[in-house]
Amino acid sequence: MxxxxxxxxxxxxxxxxxxxxxxNYRVTxxxxxxxxxxxxxxxxxxxxxxxxxxxxxxxxxxxxxxRRQGCQTPVLILTARDxxxxxxxxxxxxxxxxxxxxxxxxxxxxxxxxLTRRGRPxxxxxxxxxxxxxxxxxxxxxxRGQEIELTAKEFHLLEYLMRHQGHIVSREMLxxxxxxxxxxxxxxxxxxDVHIARLRQKVDAPFKKKLLKTVRGMGFVxxxxxx
Amino acid sequence: xxxxxxxxxxxxxxxxxxxxxxxxxIVFLGVYFFMKTRLDSLVQSKVDIGYKTIEDVIKNSGxxxxxxxxxxxxxxxQVKKESKPVYQTGxxxxxxxxxxxSEERIDPYGSWQTGDSRLFKLKRGYVPEYxxxxxxxxxxxxxxxxxxxLALILVAGIPVALILALLGGFFLAGRALSPVKAIxxxxxxxxxxxxxxxxxxxxxxxxxxxxxxxxxxxxxxxEGSFEQLRRFTADASHELRTPLTSIRSVGEVALKRxxxxxxxxxxxxGSMLEETERLTHMVxxxxxLARGDTRKAKLNLASIDLGALIQEVIEExxxxxxxxxxxxxxxIEKNVEVKIDKETMxxxxxxxxxxxxxxTQTGGEVDVRLAxxxxxxxxxxxxxxxxxxxxxxxxxxxxxxxYRIDKARxxxxxxxxxxxxxxxxxxEINGGSISFRDKEGPGTLCRTILP
Numbered sequence: 001m002x003x004x005x006x007x008x009x010x011x012x013x014x015x016x017x018x019x020x021x022x023x024n025y026r027v028t029x030x031x032x033x034x035x036x037x038x039x040x041x042x043x044x045x046x047x048x049x050x051x052x053x054x055x056x057x058x059x060x061x062x063x064x065x066x067r068r069q070g071c072q073t074p075v076l077i078l079t080a081r082d083x084x085x086x087x088x089x090x091x092x093x094x095x096x097x098x099x100x101x102x103x104x105x106x107x108x109x110x111x112x113x114x115l116t117r118r119g120r121p122x123x124x125x126x127x128x129x130x131x132x133x134x135x136x137x138x139x140x141x142x143x144r145g146q147e148i149e150l151t152a153k154e155f156h157l158l159e160y161l162m163r164h165q166g167h168i169v170s171r172e173m174l175x176x177x178x179x180x181x182x183x184x185x186x187x188x189x190x191x192x193d194v195h196i197a198r199l200r201q202k203v204d205a206p207f208k209k210k211l212l213k214t215v216r217g218m219g220f221v222x223x224x225x226x227x
Numbered sequence: 228x229x230x231x232x233x234x235x236x237x238x239x240x241x242x243x244x245x246x247x248x249x250x251x252x253i254v255f256l257g258v259y260f261f262m263k264t265r266l267d268s269l270v271q272s273k274v275d276i277g278y279k280t281i282e283d284v285i286k287n288s289g290x291x292x293x294x295x296x297x298x299x300x301x302x303x304x305q306v307k308k309e310s311k312p313v314y315q316t317g318x319x320x321x322x323x324x325x326x327x328x329s330e331e332r333i334d335p336y337g338s339w340q341t342g343d344s345r346l347f348k349l350k351r352g353y354v355p356e357y358x359x360x361x362x363x364x365x366x367x368x369x370x371x372x373x374x375x376x377l378a379l380i381l382v383a384g385i386p387v388a389l390i391l392a393l394l395g396g397f398f399l400a401g402r403a404l405s406p407v408k409a410i411x412x413x414x415x416x417x418x419x420x421x422x423x424x425x426x427x428x429x430x431x432x433x434x435x436x437x438x439x440x441x442x443x444x445x446x447x448x449x450e451g452s453f454e455q456l457r458r459f460t461a462d463a464s465h466e467l468r469t470p471l472t473s474i475r476s477v478g479e480v481a482l483k484r485x486x487x488x489x490x491x492x493x494x495x496x497g498s499m500l501e502e503t504e505r506l507t508h509m510v511x512x513x514x515x516l517a518r519g520d521t522r523k524a525k526l527n528l529a530s531i532d533l534g535a536l537i538q539e540v541i542e543e544x545x546x547x548x549x550x551x552x553x554x555x556x557x558x559i560e561k562n563v564e565v566k567i568d569k570e571t572m573x574x575x576x577x578x579x580x581x582x583x584x585x586x587t588q589t590g591g592e593v594d595v596r597l598a599x600x601x602x603x604x605x606x607x608x609x610x611x612x613x614x615x616x617x618x619x620x621x622x623x624x625x626x627x628x629x630y631r632i633d634k635a636r637x638x639x640x641x642x643x644x645x646x647x648x649x650x651x652x653x654x655e656i657n658g659g660s661i662s663f664r665d666k667e668g669p670g671t672l673c674r675t676i677l678p
Contacts, residue, residue, distance in 0.1 A: 082514075085525075102507055171504075179543070182570045187544070187581035187646070189508075194546040216493070217500020 001116060002026045002044070006036030006059070007051040007078065012101075016049065019105050020112070033057025040066055045073050046116055049108075052079040052090070060093050067094035074115045078103070106168035106219055113167075127162035129211055130224040132203065134162050143207060153178075154199050161212065161222040170219035196220055235407075236400045243396035244389055251388050255381040263374050270348055270367045274336070277302065278350045278363045290357035303347075303364040308357075319364070330362065339364070346371050406435045414442070422450040455627060462629035466509060466643045470502040477502075512645040515574075516628060519652045526568040526656060533606065533677075534559040536569065537597055540576045547584050548593060555584070557595045563606060565677055567657045575653035578646040579610050579661075579673055585642075587614035587670075605659075605678045613670040622663040626651040 003025050007013050013029045020027045028045075030036035033054040040048060040062070048066075052059035063075055074096040079086070082100040090098050097111050125136045132143045139155060141148045150158065160178050161169055175181045175188045196212070204210045213221050233241070281304050288294030292314050295306070300317035305325070307313060319325050324341050330351060337349040345368045352361045410426045417424055425446060426439040481495035541557055548555040583593045596609045617625060617632065624630050631644040654661045659677040666672035 102503070187577055190547055190581075191543060194550050198546070216497025217504065218497070 001046050002028070003047045003049060003112070004036065004039055004043075004045040005029045005049045006033065006040075006054065006062070007049065008032065008054050009051075015105070016108070019109070023109060025112075033059065033062055037062045037065065040071065040073070041069065047112060048073055048075045050075055050077050050095070052077060052081065052086075060089065063090075063093045063095060076108075076111055076115060104170035104172055104218065106170050107173050109167060110164060110169070110173060124163075127159070127165065129162060129165045129222050130209060131207075132162075132211055134159060141203070143203065146206075148202055150199070150202060153195060154202070157195055157199055158203065158222075161220065165222045168215050168219050168221045173219070236397075236404055239400040239403075240393060240396035243399070244392045247392035248385070248389055251385055255385070259374075259378055259381055262377055266370050266374055270365070270370050271336075273367075274348045274350050274363070274365045277365050278352060278361070281361055281363055282352060282354060285354055285357065285359055285361070290359070303366070305362045307360040307362070310360075313359075322364075325364070328362070330360075333362070338367075344368075406439075410435070410439050410442075417446070419453060422446060422453055458630070459628055462631075462644065466629055467506070470506045470509075473502045474499045509643050509645070512643070512649060513628075515649055516645070516652060519656065526571070528566050528568055530564050530566050531569050531572075533563045533565045533567070533572075533608075534561060534597055536573060537576060537595060537608065540573060540580055541595060544577060544580050544584060547581070551584065551587070551589045551591070553584060553587060553590065554592045555595075556592070559595070559597045560599060563597060563599065565606065567677070571653040572657055575650040575657075575661075575675075576608070578650040578653075579675070582646055582650075583610050583612045583614070583671065583673070587612040600676070605676055608675040608677070609672060610675075611666055611670060611672040613668065616666075616669055616671050617663050619665075625663065626661070 001024075003020060005013060005016050005020075005027060007016065007029070008031050010031070013031065017027050017029055028039060028043075030039050033056040036048075036050070036054070037057060039045075050059045050063060054062075059077065059079070063077075066073070066075070075094065076097045076099060077090045077095045078099050078101060079090070080101040087098050096115055099108060099111060127134045127136075132141070134141050134155075136159060141150055141155065141158060156178050157174070160174065171189050171192050174192050179188055179192070181188055196214070200212050204212050209224070211222055211224060213223065215221055281298065281302070284294065284298055285306070292306070295314050298304075298316070302316055303318040303322065303325075305312055305315040305319050315325075322341075324339060328339070328349075333349050333351045335351045337351070339347045339349060341347070345366065347364045348367045349365075350363045352363070353359070354361065406427070406429050413424070413426050425443045428436045428439045428443070430436045431440055477495050477498050481492060537559055538557070541555065545555055580593070580595065587593055591613050593610070593612045596607075596611075598607055598609075599605075600607050621632055625632065626647050628648045629644040630648075651661050654675055654677075657677065659675055661673065661675045664672045664674050
């Protein structure tokens with residue numbers, strides 16, 4: 001999987017490069033709009049991460065030019081502009097997704113997975129992490145043959161964590177995808193923490209092996225073994 | 228055009244002088260013409276009386292020229308018979324101009340101006356009984372000179388009056404404008420640092436006093452805003468710097484001494500990320516408020532079931548109350564439809580309710596009510612608790628940005644102090660109002676009114 005990152009802030013480029021490489025992506029970086037446009041038109045990429053405010057050439061301009069030339073590569077926009085109009089403009093110009101800075105890396109990683117998976121239907125209905133199983137059809141959660149009673153919210157939360165098993169899930173992702181909150185500025189963080197604690201109480205507490213882990217400062221992960 | 232560039236004082240002086248000049252001119256002209264007319268008719272009657280005397284003497288004398296001497300030599304007249312002078316007085320003879328009179332132009336009155344500016348009024352008459360033609364001259368020089376000197380006095384008085392008007396105007400305008408000068412001086416000295424000062428008000432009932440009073444009220448509001456801004460800056464820098472300080476010092480300490488365990492590094496980085504998250508939240512909240520300040524937020528107005536929305540918010544936050552063993556009760560009127568923006572309303576409600584749960588002690592009570600107001604005017608949402616309550620003096624301030632009742636700004640209990648500011652913004656753009664009210668017993672009552 002080859003990803004092109006067009007971004008002018010060196011520290012951000014560095015972090016994205018290292019983060020994505022550790023997840024076994026091949027990453028090429030461009031630090032100006034012109035360079036990025038040149039690379040995008042001369043090489044084949046599976047995904048482009050595009051900053052909007054670039055020196056030389058504006059991100060939206062590059063995106064529009066690429067789409068005019070028939071380039072179908074999925075584009076994920078990274079920007080600090082988060083007003084609704086800005087998002088609409090970006091998506092109208094042909095972007096596939098939109099991520100507002102400062103973003104949490106687990107979120108970027110999840111979006112990349114979603115975009116590169118797009119087209120291939122992979123809506124699993126059963127999940128399994130170690131000895132914990134979840135069935136979306138019967139809505140049953142079973143661990144070591146023992147059925148666990150969950151509330152609707154807890155089930156939804158666990159399902160989301162299992163879909164992203166092995167990957168960190170941030171509070172922002174949970175707030176947006178599980179609680180469907182439009183605004184980032186709500187009092188949801190506390191609510192999420194309480195629900196995670198309750199879920200842990202039901203799923204992990206009675207068992208020796210702990211699966212639901214907190215990654216300090218980042219979020220939560222459902223995983224066997226160490227984080 | 229030129230007037231417009233002058234000071235008010237100069238303009239007042241000039242207008243004053245102009246008006247005085249206008250009035251004086253009208254009065255003087257009136258006086259002059261009145262006096263002139265009166266004197267003219269006086270002269271006329273004197274001429275008639277003089278002539279009549281001569282005529283009477285001639286008639287009484289029976290045409291005897293010798294009797295004319297009784298009239299004396301000072302009166303100027305000449306008597307002709309068949310165009311030949313038969314008698315003339317000494318005064319007539321001595322006046323050299325009399326010889327050049329052309330009688331045709333005296334019909335029956337006339338006047339003669341001599342080379343040495345003497346004026347004579349003339350009257351011609353005829354006594355048919357004796358065929359005498361009489362020509363009488365009256366010296367009107369003195370009377371006419373009075374009219375001339377009156378005109379002279381009046382004309383000379385105008386510049387004097389004008390100077391007096393200018394001087395008077397100068398002093399009067401100076402006096403009237405002196406409070407303005409005092410106010411100007413004072414206002415020049417008022418800066419952002421001395422906003423507590425006020426302009427002098429001598430008489431609050433006159434126009435200038437009223438103006439100064441209005442200015443003082445403006446200064447009062449400005450002072451309030453500045454004070455709020457000062458507080459905001461202080462609180463904002465505290466809230467923004469605290470996480471930055473944590474990030475910095477945790478990073479510095481981690482780098483300074485070699486940590487032998489990877490877990491210790493993870494701990495340090497995790498702690499830095501937590502602070503970053505806190506900062507991100509704060510910046511997000513500030514951006515919501517800043518956007519609300521700068522332009523009208525785009526509202527997606529739609530008719531929604533307010534009760535259902537409140538119920539949703541309650542269910543979402545119920546876990547927080549449960550964690551604190553609080554009794555979260557609700558009394559929601561059914562089928563209340565309002566036209567509002569759902570997301571901003573949800574934001575407001577969840578901020579208010581979150582606040583109530585957060586600041587109420589473990590085991591406390593929080594109650595949410597939605598009801599149509601008794602007067603039928605709009606809806607009231609009341610969120611009350613039996614927590615510590617808000618002192619009356621702080622009830623308005625809690626809606627200010629970064630304002631917290633807890634001056635120590637403890638981080639364990641409470642956020643950055645933006646929640647209620649956002650709630651008020653969100654309620655107000657939905658056309659409502661929000662305030663904290665008195666409540667029976669301890670605790671807080673937050674009432675939101677929607678039209």
